[in-house]
Amino acid sequence: MAQKFGLIGKTLKHSYSKKIHALLGDYPYEMHEIAPEQVGDFVLNCRLNAFNVTIPYKKDVIPYLDEIDERALLIGAVNTVVKRDGKIKGYNTDFDGMVYMLSRAGITLKDKNVLILGSGGTSNTAQAVSKSLGAKNVSVLSRTGQINYENYKEKVPETQVVINTTPVGMFPENYTCKIDLDAFPMLSGVADAVYNPALTLLLYQAKKRNLPYTNGLPMLVAQAKYALELFIDKKVSDSVIEPIISELEREKTNIVLVGMPGSGKTSVGQKLASELSMQFIDTDELIVKRENRDIPQIFKDSGEEYFRKVESEVLREVGTLSGKIISTGGGVIKNAENYFPLKQNSVMFWINRDVEKLVTDGRPLSKDLETVKKLYLERKDAYTAFADVKVDNNGDINDTVKGVISAYENFSH
Numbered sequence: 001m002a003q004k005f006g007l008i009g010k011t012l013k014h015s016y017s018k019k020i021h022a023l024l025g026d027y028p029y030e031m032h033e034i035a036p037e038q039v040g041d042f043v044l045n046c047r048l049n050a051f052n053v054t055i056p057y058k059k060d061v062i063p064y065l066d067e068i069d070e071r072a073l074l075i076g077a078v079n080t081v082v083k084r085d086g087k088i089k090g091y092n093t094d095f096d097g098m099v100y101m102l103s104r105a106g107i108t109l110k111d112k113n114v115l116i117l118g119s120g121g122t123s124n125t126a127q128a129v130s131k132s133l134g135a136k137n138v139s140v141l142s143r144t145g146q147i148n149y150e151n152y153k154e155k156v157p158e159t160q161v162v163i164n165t166t167p168v169g170m171f172p173e174n175y176t177c178k179i180d181l182d183a184f185p186m187l188s189g190v191a192d193a194v195y196n197p198a199l200t201l202l203l204y205q206a207k208k209r210n211l212p213y214t215n216g217l218p219m220l221v222a223q224a225k226y227a228l229e230l231f232i233d234k235k236v237s238d239s240v241i242e243p244i245i246s247e248l249e250r251e252k253t254n255i256v257l258v259g260m261p262g263s264g265k266t267s268v269g270q271k272l273a274s275e276l277s278m279q280f281i282d283t284d285e286l287i288v289k290r291e292n293r294d295i296p297q298i299f300k301d302s303g304e305e306y307f308r309k310v311e312s313e314v315l316r317e318v319g320t321l322s323g324k325i326i327s328t329g330g331g332v333i334k335n336a337e338n339y340f341p342l343k344q345n346s347v348m349f350w351i352n353r354d355v356e357k358l359v360t361d362g363r364p365l366s367k368d369l370e371t372v373k374k375l376y377l378e379r380k381d382a383y384t385a386f387a388d389v390k391v392d393n394n395g396d397i398n399d400t401v402k403g404v405i406s407a408y409e410n411f412s413h
Contacts (some may be wrong), residue, residue, distance in 0.1 A: 005231055006030040008042060009054035014171060014196060016217075016248060017052060020224045023244045024236075040064050043081065043088065050082040050231040052224070055167075058121035065090040075128045077121030080227045091230055094125045097223030098191075099133070100241070105214035107161060107189035110134035115152075115159040117141050117179065118166035122193055126163045135161075141179070153183040160184075162202075164192040169200035174320050174344060177201035187211060195220055197320065197344040198253065204340050221245050252322040254346035255408055258386050260376055261330035262358035263351050264393045264400070269327035271401045280325045283332070286314045295329075308335060315341045333382035342386070347411050349404055350387035354394055 005027060007017045012031045021029035032051075034042055039057055043064040053061050058077040062068065065081065067089040072078045078090035102109065114130045116123050119142040130138045139156050141147045147155045162184070168176055174197050181187060181202070190206035193216040199207065206213035221244050229236050255272060257265040266282055273280035284295060287310055291298055298307050312335060318326055319341035326346070332338045342348060355376050356369070384390070389407045393400040 002028060003049040003231070004028045004030070004047065005050050005052075006032055006048050007052045007054060008032045008034055008039075008057060010034070010036075010056055012054070015054065016195070016220060017054075017224065019248065019251075020221055020244060021228070023247060024224060024228050024240060036060065048083070050080070050084075050227075052227055053079050053081060055120070055122075061090060064088065071095055071128070075121075075124045077124050079121075079223065080230055082230050084233075091227075092125065093223040093226035093230070094122060094219070095129055095132075096226045097219040097221075098125055098129045100222035100238075101214055101216065101219035102129070102133070102189075102191060104218050105189065105191065106212045107191060107214065108133075109161055111136045112160040112188070113137045113139070113156070113158050113186075114161045114163065115139050115141055115147075115156050115184075117162065117164040117168070119145060120165065122165035126165050126193075130163070149178050152179060157183060158186055160186050161189045162187065162191070164190075164194065164200075164202055167194065169197075169202055170194045171196045171320060175201065175316065175341075177205070181205040181209065189213065192216060193219065196252070196322070198249070199340075199344045201340065204344070217248060218245055221248070250409070252345065253408075254319075254322060254324045254326055255404065256326045256328065256342050256346040256348040257351050258328050258333060258342075258348060258383055259330065259351035259393075260353065260355075260358055260372075260379065260383075262372075263330070263353040264397065265327040265351050267397060268351055268393060268400050268404065269325045271397060272404060273325045275401060275405065276325070278323060278325050280327070281318055281321075282327045283311065283314050283318060284327075284329045286318070287311060287329075290314065312338055312341075319344055319346070321345070330379075333379060333386050336382075339386055347389070347408055348387045349407070350383045350390040351393050351400070352383075352390055353392075357394060 006029055012033050018029055018031055039060045043061050058079055061078050066087045069091040072090050072092035075092050079094050080091040082089050109130050112135055114135045116126045119140055127138055139147055141152050168178055190211055190213045192200050192203050194200050195215045195217040198215055203213045222241050225236055225241055257269050259265050269280050288294055315338050322345045355373050358372055391400055391403045
Protein backbone atom coordinates (compact mmCIF):
# COMPACT_ATOMS: atom_id res chain seq x y z
CA MET A 1 0.00 0.00 0.00
CA ALA A 2 1.33 3.46 -0.95
CA GLN A 3 2.39 5.67 1.90
CA LYS A 4 0.32 8.78 2.57
CA PHE A 5 1.65 12.11 3.77
CA GLY A 6 0.21 15.54 4.46
CA LEU A 7 0.18 18.85 6.31
CA ILE A 8 -1.84 20.01 9.29
CA GLY A 9 -2.53 23.60 10.25
CA LYS A 10 -5.33 25.99 11.07
CA THR A 11 -5.48 27.86 7.74
CA LEU A 12 -3.82 26.31 4.70
CA LYS A 13 -5.44 27.86 1.64
CA HIS A 14 -2.32 29.91 0.82
CA SER A 15 0.18 27.16 1.62
CA TYR A 16 2.69 26.11 -1.06
CA SER A 17 3.40 22.76 0.61
CA LYS A 18 1.23 20.56 -1.60
CA LYS A 19 2.86 22.00 -4.72
CA ILE A 20 6.35 21.58 -3.29
CA HIS A 21 5.79 17.94 -2.43
CA ALA A 22 4.27 17.32 -5.85
CA LEU A 23 7.53 18.61 -7.33
CA LEU A 24 9.61 16.56 -4.90
CA GLY A 25 8.04 13.25 -5.89
CA ASP A 26 5.05 11.17 -6.88
CA TYR A 27 3.28 10.42 -3.60
CA PRO A 28 -0.02 11.41 -1.95
CA TYR A 29 0.26 14.63 0.07
CA GLU A 30 -2.93 16.17 1.39
CA MET A 31 -3.82 19.34 3.31
CA HIS A 32 -5.72 19.01 6.60
CA GLU A 33 -7.14 22.14 8.19
CA ILE A 34 -8.04 21.27 11.76
CA ALA A 35 -9.29 23.13 14.83
CA PRO A 36 -7.12 23.32 17.99
CA GLU A 37 -9.27 20.78 19.82
CA GLN A 38 -8.72 18.25 16.99
CA VAL A 39 -4.92 18.19 17.19
CA GLY A 40 -4.59 15.32 19.65
CA ASP A 41 -7.04 13.05 17.87
CA PHE A 42 -5.38 13.73 14.51
CA VAL A 43 -1.88 12.95 15.77
CA LEU A 44 -2.98 9.73 17.46
CA ASN A 45 -5.51 8.40 14.97
CA CYS A 46 -4.88 9.78 11.48
CA ARG A 47 -4.05 7.23 8.79
CA LEU A 48 -1.10 9.18 7.42
CA ASN A 49 2.34 7.60 7.58
CA ALA A 50 3.87 11.01 8.28
CA PHE A 51 2.88 14.64 8.14
CA ASN A 52 4.16 18.16 8.44
CA VAL A 53 2.91 20.65 11.02
CA THR A 54 2.55 24.39 10.48
CA ILE A 55 1.36 27.30 12.60
CA PRO A 56 -0.15 27.34 15.12
CA TYR A 57 0.34 23.67 16.04
CA LYS A 58 4.12 23.18 16.13
CA LYS A 59 4.07 23.11 19.93
CA ASP A 60 0.56 21.69 20.34
CA VAL A 61 1.46 18.30 18.81
CA ILE A 62 4.27 17.61 21.29
CA PRO A 63 2.19 16.11 24.17
CA TYR A 64 0.87 13.41 21.82
CA LEU A 65 4.25 12.13 20.62
CA ASP A 66 6.02 9.02 21.86
CA GLU A 67 9.45 10.37 21.02
CA ILE A 68 10.94 13.74 20.13
CA ASP A 69 14.15 14.20 18.19
CA GLU A 70 16.89 15.88 20.21
CA ARG A 71 16.94 18.99 18.01
CA ALA A 72 13.14 19.38 18.09
CA LEU A 73 13.25 18.97 21.86
CA LEU A 74 15.89 21.68 22.12
CA ILE A 75 13.85 24.03 19.90
CA GLY A 76 10.56 23.19 21.57
CA ALA A 77 8.72 22.93 18.26
CA VAL A 78 7.90 20.08 15.88
CA ASN A 79 7.17 20.50 12.17
CA THR A 80 7.45 16.87 11.05
CA VAL A 81 5.75 13.83 12.59
CA VAL A 82 6.55 10.27 11.52
CA LYS A 83 4.61 7.13 12.45
CA ARG A 84 6.86 4.09 12.24
CA ASP A 85 7.19 0.79 14.10
CA GLY A 86 4.24 1.62 16.34
CA LYS A 87 5.79 4.89 17.53
CA ILE A 88 4.94 8.53 16.80
CA LYS A 89 8.10 10.65 16.61
CA GLY A 90 8.50 14.40 16.14
CA TYR A 91 11.29 16.23 14.31
CA ASN A 92 12.18 19.77 13.32
CA THR A 93 13.38 20.20 9.74
CA ASP A 94 12.84 23.98 9.88
CA PHE A 95 16.32 24.16 11.46
CA ASP A 96 18.10 22.82 8.40
CA GLY A 97 15.72 24.77 6.15
CA MET A 98 16.68 28.02 7.84
CA VAL A 99 20.39 27.21 7.66
CA TYR A 100 19.97 26.61 3.92
CA MET A 101 18.04 29.88 3.46
CA LEU A 102 20.65 32.00 5.25
CA SER A 103 23.59 30.36 3.48
CA ARG A 104 21.91 30.78 0.08
CA ALA A 105 21.47 34.52 0.71
CA GLY A 106 25.05 34.98 1.89
CA ILE A 107 23.91 36.00 5.38
CA THR A 108 26.44 34.92 8.01
CA LEU A 109 25.69 34.85 11.74
CA LYS A 110 29.10 34.02 13.18
CA ASP A 111 30.13 36.66 15.74
CA LYS A 112 27.06 38.75 14.82
CA ASN A 113 24.40 40.40 16.96
CA VAL A 114 21.15 38.80 15.82
CA LEU A 115 17.66 40.19 16.45
CA ILE A 116 14.78 37.75 16.03
CA LEU A 117 11.28 39.13 15.56
CA GLY A 118 8.65 36.97 17.25
CA SER A 119 8.50 34.44 20.07
CA GLY A 120 6.69 31.43 18.55
CA GLY A 121 7.91 28.09 17.26
CA THR A 122 9.82 29.52 14.29
CA SER A 123 11.48 32.01 16.63
CA ASN A 124 12.72 29.08 18.71
CA THR A 125 14.18 27.60 15.52
CA ALA A 126 15.87 30.89 14.61
CA GLN A 127 17.37 31.14 18.09
CA ALA A 128 18.75 27.60 17.89
CA VAL A 129 20.12 28.22 14.38
CA SER A 130 21.74 31.49 15.46
CA LYS A 131 23.50 29.85 18.39
CA SER A 132 24.55 26.88 16.26
CA LEU A 133 26.05 29.19 13.62
CA GLY A 134 28.07 31.07 16.21
CA ALA A 135 26.11 34.27 16.73
CA LYS A 136 27.73 36.59 19.27
CA ASN A 137 24.42 37.65 20.81
CA VAL A 138 20.80 36.66 20.17
CA SER A 139 17.94 38.97 21.14
CA VAL A 140 14.20 38.39 20.75
CA LEU A 141 11.75 41.18 19.98
CA SER A 142 8.08 40.51 20.77
CA ARG A 143 4.99 42.52 21.57
CA THR A 144 5.25 41.97 25.33
CA GLY A 145 8.91 41.05 25.77
CA GLN A 146 11.72 43.01 27.38
CA ILE A 147 12.61 44.08 23.85
CA ASN A 148 9.43 45.22 22.13
CA TYR A 149 8.18 47.47 19.34
CA GLU A 150 8.30 50.51 21.61
CA ASN A 151 11.90 50.29 22.82
CA TYR A 152 13.89 48.24 20.28
CA LYS A 153 15.66 51.30 18.86
CA GLU A 154 17.25 51.98 22.23
CA LYS A 155 17.70 48.36 23.30
CA VAL A 156 19.45 46.78 20.31
CA PRO A 157 20.94 49.45 18.01
CA GLU A 158 24.00 47.22 17.50
CA THR A 159 21.90 44.61 15.64
CA GLN A 160 23.69 43.17 12.58
CA VAL A 161 21.20 40.55 11.36
CA VAL A 162 17.40 40.63 11.59
CA ILE A 163 15.33 37.44 11.22
CA ASN A 164 11.55 37.86 11.09
CA THR A 165 9.61 34.81 12.31
CA THR A 166 6.23 36.55 12.66
CA PRO A 167 3.44 36.68 10.06
CA VAL A 168 3.69 40.48 9.92
CA GLY A 169 3.75 41.56 6.27
CA MET A 170 2.27 38.28 5.01
CA PHE A 171 -0.61 38.23 2.50
CA PRO A 172 -3.20 39.69 2.80
CA GLU A 173 -1.58 42.18 5.22
CA ASN A 174 1.14 43.05 2.69
CA TYR A 175 1.52 46.67 3.70
CA THR A 176 2.46 46.15 7.35
CA CYS A 177 5.90 46.36 8.94
CA LYS A 178 6.55 47.08 12.60
CA ILE A 179 10.22 47.96 12.63
CA ASP A 180 12.43 50.54 10.97
CA LEU A 181 15.73 49.10 9.77
CA ASP A 182 17.28 52.56 9.87
CA ALA A 183 17.50 51.98 13.62
CA PHE A 184 20.33 49.52 12.92
CA PRO A 185 23.36 51.26 11.36
CA MET A 186 25.48 48.07 11.62
CA LEU A 187 22.98 45.87 9.77
CA SER A 188 24.49 43.32 7.36
CA GLY A 189 21.57 41.06 6.44
CA VAL A 190 17.81 40.50 6.75
CA ALA A 191 15.83 37.26 6.55
CA ASP A 192 12.04 36.96 6.57
CA ALA A 193 10.24 33.64 7.04
CA VAL A 194 7.30 35.12 5.09
CA TYR A 195 7.27 34.04 1.42
CA ASN A 196 4.04 35.65 0.18
CA PRO A 197 4.65 38.38 -0.87
CA ALA A 198 8.09 37.63 -2.19
CA LEU A 199 9.26 41.10 -1.14
CA THR A 200 7.81 42.18 2.21
CA LEU A 201 8.05 45.74 3.44
CA LEU A 202 10.78 44.56 5.81
CA LEU A 203 12.80 43.14 2.92
CA TYR A 204 12.09 46.23 0.83
CA GLN A 205 13.90 48.27 3.45
CA ALA A 206 16.86 45.90 3.16
CA LYS A 207 16.76 46.12 -0.64
CA LYS A 208 16.90 49.93 -0.50
CA ARG A 209 20.05 49.67 1.62
CA ASN A 210 21.61 47.11 -0.75
CA LEU A 211 21.82 44.53 2.04
CA PRO A 212 21.74 40.76 1.52
CA TYR A 213 18.17 39.59 2.12
CA THR A 214 15.93 36.58 1.65
CA ASN A 215 12.30 35.67 1.96
CA GLY A 216 11.18 32.34 3.42
CA LEU A 217 10.64 30.38 0.20
CA PRO A 218 14.10 28.73 0.19
CA MET A 219 13.54 27.67 3.81
CA LEU A 220 10.11 26.29 2.97
CA VAL A 221 11.40 24.21 0.06
CA ALA A 222 14.52 23.02 1.88
CA GLN A 223 12.64 21.96 5.02
CA ALA A 224 10.19 20.00 2.83
CA LYS A 225 13.11 18.14 1.25
CA TYR A 226 14.51 17.31 4.67
CA ALA A 227 11.04 16.25 5.86
CA LEU A 228 10.72 13.92 2.86
CA GLU A 229 13.94 12.20 3.92
CA LEU A 230 12.28 11.43 7.26
CA PHE A 231 9.05 10.37 5.56
CA ILE A 232 10.76 7.74 3.39
CA ASP A 233 13.81 7.09 5.60
CA LYS A 234 16.16 7.77 2.71
CA LYS A 235 18.59 10.54 1.72
CA VAL A 236 17.41 12.96 -1.00
CA SER A 237 19.94 15.10 -2.88
CA ASP A 238 20.02 18.82 -2.09
CA SER A 239 20.16 19.38 -5.86
CA VAL A 240 16.35 19.11 -6.01
CA ILE A 241 15.88 22.30 -3.96
CA GLU A 242 16.90 25.05 -6.39
CA PRO A 243 14.80 23.87 -9.37
CA ILE A 244 11.72 23.81 -7.12
CA ILE A 245 12.43 27.32 -5.82
CA SER A 246 12.77 28.53 -9.42
CA GLU A 247 9.58 26.77 -10.49
CA LEU A 248 7.57 28.33 -7.64
CA GLU A 249 9.04 31.77 -8.29
CA ARG A 250 8.06 31.59 -11.95
CA GLU A 251 4.58 30.40 -11.09
CA LYS A 252 3.95 33.06 -8.44
CA THR A 253 5.75 36.06 -9.94
CA ASN A 254 3.83 38.78 -11.78
CA ILE A 255 5.09 40.41 -14.96
CA VAL A 256 4.49 44.15 -14.63
CA LEU A 257 4.73 46.41 -17.68
CA VAL A 258 5.55 50.11 -17.35
CA GLY A 259 6.23 52.63 -20.07
CA MET A 260 5.01 55.69 -21.90
CA PRO A 261 1.37 56.05 -22.97
CA GLY A 262 1.03 54.46 -26.41
CA SER A 263 4.15 52.30 -26.08
CA GLY A 264 2.17 49.09 -26.62
CA LYS A 265 1.97 47.79 -23.05
CA THR A 266 -1.58 46.50 -23.45
CA SER A 267 -0.88 44.69 -26.72
CA VAL A 268 2.34 43.18 -25.37
CA GLY A 269 0.60 42.23 -22.12
CA GLN A 270 -2.29 40.49 -23.87
CA LYS A 271 0.06 38.50 -26.08
CA LEU A 272 2.23 37.58 -23.10
CA ALA A 273 -0.86 36.36 -21.25
CA SER A 274 -1.76 34.16 -24.19
CA GLU A 275 1.76 32.79 -24.60
CA LEU A 276 2.25 32.07 -20.88
CA SER A 277 -1.36 31.11 -20.01
CA MET A 278 -1.51 33.83 -17.37
CA GLN A 279 -4.30 36.27 -16.56
CA PHE A 280 -3.96 39.75 -18.05
CA ILE A 281 -4.84 42.79 -15.95
CA ASP A 282 -4.92 46.38 -17.28
CA THR A 283 -4.87 48.83 -14.37
CA ASP A 284 -6.35 51.62 -16.51
CA GLU A 285 -9.31 49.36 -17.26
CA LEU A 286 -9.79 48.74 -13.55
CA ILE A 287 -9.79 52.49 -12.92
CA VAL A 288 -12.37 53.07 -15.65
CA LYS A 289 -14.55 50.33 -14.22
CA ARG A 290 -14.26 51.69 -10.69
CA GLU A 291 -15.03 55.27 -11.75
CA ASN A 292 -17.61 54.36 -14.41
CA ARG A 293 -16.06 56.90 -16.82
CA ASP A 294 -13.11 56.90 -19.19
CA ILE A 295 -9.72 58.32 -18.28
CA PRO A 296 -9.93 61.56 -20.33
CA GLN A 297 -13.23 62.25 -18.56
CA ILE A 298 -11.67 61.61 -15.14
CA PHE A 299 -8.91 64.10 -15.96
CA LYS A 300 -11.45 66.62 -17.22
CA ASP A 301 -13.91 66.28 -14.34
CA SER A 302 -11.66 65.56 -11.35
CA GLY A 303 -8.11 66.43 -12.39
CA GLU A 304 -4.86 64.50 -12.53
CA GLU A 305 -4.30 64.51 -8.77
CA TYR A 306 -7.56 62.66 -8.20
CA PHE A 307 -6.72 60.18 -10.98
CA ARG A 308 -3.32 59.44 -9.45
CA LYS A 309 -4.92 58.79 -6.07
CA VAL A 310 -7.35 56.25 -7.55
CA GLU A 311 -4.52 54.73 -9.59
CA SER A 312 -2.41 54.16 -6.47
CA GLU A 313 -5.36 52.50 -4.72
CA VAL A 314 -5.79 50.11 -7.65
CA LEU A 315 -2.06 49.33 -7.71
CA ARG A 316 -2.10 48.42 -4.02
CA GLU A 317 -4.84 45.89 -4.74
CA VAL A 318 -3.40 44.23 -7.85
CA GLY A 319 0.13 44.24 -6.43
CA THR A 320 -0.87 41.66 -3.82
CA LEU A 321 -1.83 39.19 -6.56
CA SER A 322 0.58 36.63 -7.98
CA GLY A 323 1.17 34.99 -11.33
CA LYS A 324 -0.44 37.78 -13.38
CA ILE A 325 0.47 39.98 -16.34
CA ILE A 326 -0.14 43.57 -15.23
CA SER A 327 -0.13 46.50 -17.65
CA THR A 328 0.05 49.90 -15.97
CA GLY A 329 -0.71 53.46 -16.98
CA GLY A 330 2.11 55.62 -18.30
CA GLY A 331 2.24 57.83 -15.21
CA VAL A 332 2.47 55.24 -12.42
CA ILE A 333 6.15 56.06 -12.02
CA LYS A 334 5.32 59.68 -11.08
CA ASN A 335 4.58 58.50 -7.56
CA ALA A 336 7.58 56.73 -6.02
CA GLU A 337 5.26 55.12 -3.48
CA ASN A 338 3.79 53.01 -6.30
CA TYR A 339 7.05 51.09 -6.59
CA PHE A 340 6.63 48.72 -3.66
CA PRO A 341 3.02 47.68 -4.41
CA LEU A 342 4.10 46.76 -7.95
CA LYS A 343 7.45 45.21 -7.08
CA GLN A 344 6.47 43.01 -4.12
CA ASN A 345 5.52 39.99 -6.27
CA SER A 346 6.86 41.03 -9.66
CA VAL A 347 9.53 41.42 -12.27
CA MET A 348 9.01 44.85 -13.87
CA PHE A 349 9.64 45.58 -17.55
CA TRP A 350 9.94 48.96 -19.22
CA ILE A 351 8.30 48.59 -22.63
CA ASN A 352 10.17 51.27 -24.56
CA ARG A 353 9.16 52.68 -27.94
CA ASP A 354 10.70 55.59 -29.86
CA VAL A 355 8.87 58.83 -29.09
CA GLU A 356 7.93 59.37 -32.74
CA LYS A 357 6.09 56.01 -32.76
CA LEU A 358 4.04 56.54 -29.60
CA VAL A 359 0.26 56.46 -30.06
CA THR A 360 -1.32 59.67 -28.74
CA ASP A 361 -5.05 59.18 -29.44
CA GLY A 362 -7.15 59.36 -26.27
CA ARG A 363 -4.13 60.18 -24.10
CA PRO A 364 -4.91 63.14 -21.80
CA LEU A 365 -1.27 64.17 -21.38
CA SER A 366 -0.02 63.33 -24.91
CA LYS A 367 -1.55 66.04 -27.08
CA ASP A 368 1.21 66.40 -29.70
CA LEU A 369 4.74 65.23 -30.50
CA GLU A 370 6.49 68.06 -28.65
CA THR A 371 4.43 67.40 -25.52
CA VAL A 372 5.21 63.70 -25.77
CA LYS A 373 8.94 64.37 -26.13
CA LYS A 374 8.88 66.56 -23.04
CA LEU A 375 6.90 63.94 -21.13
CA TYR A 376 9.39 61.23 -22.11
CA LEU A 377 12.36 63.29 -20.92
CA GLU A 378 10.59 63.93 -17.62
CA ARG A 379 9.82 60.26 -17.06
CA LYS A 380 12.66 58.18 -18.52
CA ASP A 381 14.74 58.17 -15.34
CA ALA A 382 11.71 57.07 -13.33
CA TYR A 383 11.02 54.22 -15.78
CA THR A 384 14.63 53.14 -15.36
CA ALA A 385 14.31 53.26 -11.58
CA PHE A 386 11.11 51.19 -11.55
CA ALA A 387 12.01 48.57 -14.13
CA ASP A 388 14.19 45.51 -13.65
CA VAL A 389 14.52 45.08 -17.43
CA LYS A 390 14.14 47.42 -20.42
CA VAL A 391 12.67 45.89 -23.59
CA ASP A 392 12.52 47.55 -27.00
CA ASN A 393 9.11 47.64 -28.73
CA ASN A 394 9.88 49.35 -32.02
CA GLY A 395 9.62 46.31 -34.29
CA ASP A 396 7.57 43.13 -34.44
CA ILE A 397 5.50 42.63 -31.28
CA ASN A 398 6.42 38.94 -31.33
CA ASP A 399 10.07 39.90 -30.86
CA THR A 400 9.11 42.13 -27.94
CA VAL A 401 7.16 39.33 -26.30
CA LYS A 402 10.03 36.88 -26.82
CA GLY A 403 12.38 39.41 -25.25
CA VAL A 404 10.18 39.76 -22.17
CA ILE A 405 9.76 36.00 -21.77
CA SER A 406 13.48 35.35 -22.16
CA ALA A 407 14.41 38.02 -19.62
CA TYR A 408 11.68 36.84 -17.24
CA GLU A 409 12.82 33.21 -17.33
CA ASN A 410 16.44 34.19 -16.73
CA PHE A 411 15.77 36.87 -14.14
CA SER A 412 17.34 36.22 -10.74
CA HIS A 413 14.46 36.82 -8.34
